[in-house]
Amino acid sequence: MSDQGAIPDATEALPVVRTGESVAELAFQMPLIDHHCHGVQTGTATDAEVELLATESDWPAPPGTSVFDNPFGITVRSLCAPLLDLPRHCTAEEYLQRRGELGGTEVSTRLLASSGTERYLLDTGFRASTITTPHEMATLTGSATDEIVRLERLAESIAPGCTAAGFASAFDDALEAAAANAVGVKSIIAYRYGLDFDPARPEPAQVTAAAGRWLTRIEAGSPGRLADPVLLRHLLWRAVELRKPIQLHVGYGDPDIVLHRCDPSHLTRFAHATRTTGAQLMLLHCYPYIRQAGILAQLFPHVWLDTSCAVSHTGPSSETLVRESLEIAPMHKLLYASDAFGLPELYACGSWLWRRAVGLVLDEWLADNLIGAADARRYVKMLGRDNAVRAYGLE
Structure with a gap:
């Protein structure tokens, strides 16, 4: 490829593989499913x-x-x-x-097209008025786009019309309606409290009391931000009952987080408690706790992980993160995601860097005869799209 008009060809710098087609070539050719992203900013x-x-x-x-x-x-x-x-x-x-x-539309069109993404799963619960809706994203890209419902935002949206006694029922109705056309849900309990929460399902009386405290603060003029640990756990357990994938923020994020409380190893007891429910736990970002997330994905049949936004934000060093994600987690538990919000550059760079890293690592294993060519090709497709299809029931 030339230096202008296209993203550089990463395969030019990759080691020569003597057995069949390079995995790197396949990694750069295959369409991706971005299982966790947010849409691009509207306007310029x-x-x-x-x-x-x-x-x-x-x-x-x-x-x-x-x-x-x-x-x-x-x-x-x-x-x-x-x-x-x-x-x-x-x-x-x-x-x-x-x-x-x-202008914003032309920049987004060019950069999103370069990502080679065939399907987007959009979390619509953060600054939704400033970014593309699933329909707008599908129109802009020509790719299928599905919604992920953010639990805390949904609860906050119904709070003004609720009573303490009626909160649980009102949330149930709202969740049923919102999830009807969504492929999964997301919890940001890591931001709002931490992953070191009590894994037990709250009792109804506890939920009513916590809702009363929260609604009273809202009526007194406090922001409606939901941070009560009892209510956060209630939302999470109601999501478990949906038996749809539950995305969970892990590790790296904005200054709201207390990083050590976002270590996924804190989720061990919750993973035990939900193992037979039919719900899937999708661990997002995971940096710098990629190895901890990988261990959980190996130990529990319903735990998955990605490296998403950490890949974009580590840039030239991102191969290290992807390599760590491949150390111990089963190949059928890893997914691609960009976690892009606002900037189409996050989609373009996330895709390119992830493709480069996966291609480098698997071609290295192939060159060292640690993996067969058929498996290498199968795995790169699993990581890039097939695992997402299976996890979210997309076909």
Whole structure:
């Protein structure tokens, strides 16, 4: 590939494999299912908005610096610049200027097309008014798009009309309606409390009392943000009863988190408690706890994991993360995801970096005769799309 107009061909730098087709070539050719993402920002983002969307921080970079010198920003200037008719490794100023000239729709169209994604599963519960809906995403990309319902946002949306005694029933009705056309749900209990929660299902009286405390605070003028551990557990257990995949934030995220409380090993007792329910636990991001997540995925038949946004945000070093995810987890428990929010660059870079890493690792195993060629090709397809089809029942 040339330096302009297309993402560079990663296979040029990969080791030669002497047995059949390179896995890296297959990794870059196959369509992906992005099982966890959020949609792109509508309209044309300002330079300041791009800078904020390019990091998990809530605060701008210090004066005189730019997030385009972060690992993700460096990757954007390498991989996405050619797609916007710029030379690789252009400056941040050049990139932002060209982005503004093209406009949000054109930038999104080009970058999303480069990701090679055939299906998107969108979490619609975060800043939904600023990003594309599932229908808008499908129209923009031409790819099938499904919804993931965020439990906490759903509860917050019904709170103003609820009484303490009626909260549980009202949430049940709202969840049934929202989940009817969704392929899964998501909990951010890691953000709102931590993964070290009591794994037991709360008693009805506990739920009513907790709802009363929460609704009283809302009536007194407090924000409606749901952080009560009893209510968070109640939402999670109601989701278990749906017997649909439950996405759980793990590890790396914005400044809301207390990182050590987002270690997935805290979920061990909850995994035991839900093992025979039919629900699937989808561990998202997992950095820096990828090995802990991999152990849970090996031990429990209903636990899965991805490396999603950590791949984009580690940029040139992302192969290390993907390699860790392949250390102990069964191949049938790993999924691809970008966790992209707002910036189409997150889709483009997440896809390219993940494809590169999987291709490098599996081709290395193949070259060392540690894996057969047929298995290598089968595994890369499982990781990129087939596992998501099975987990979410997409066919």
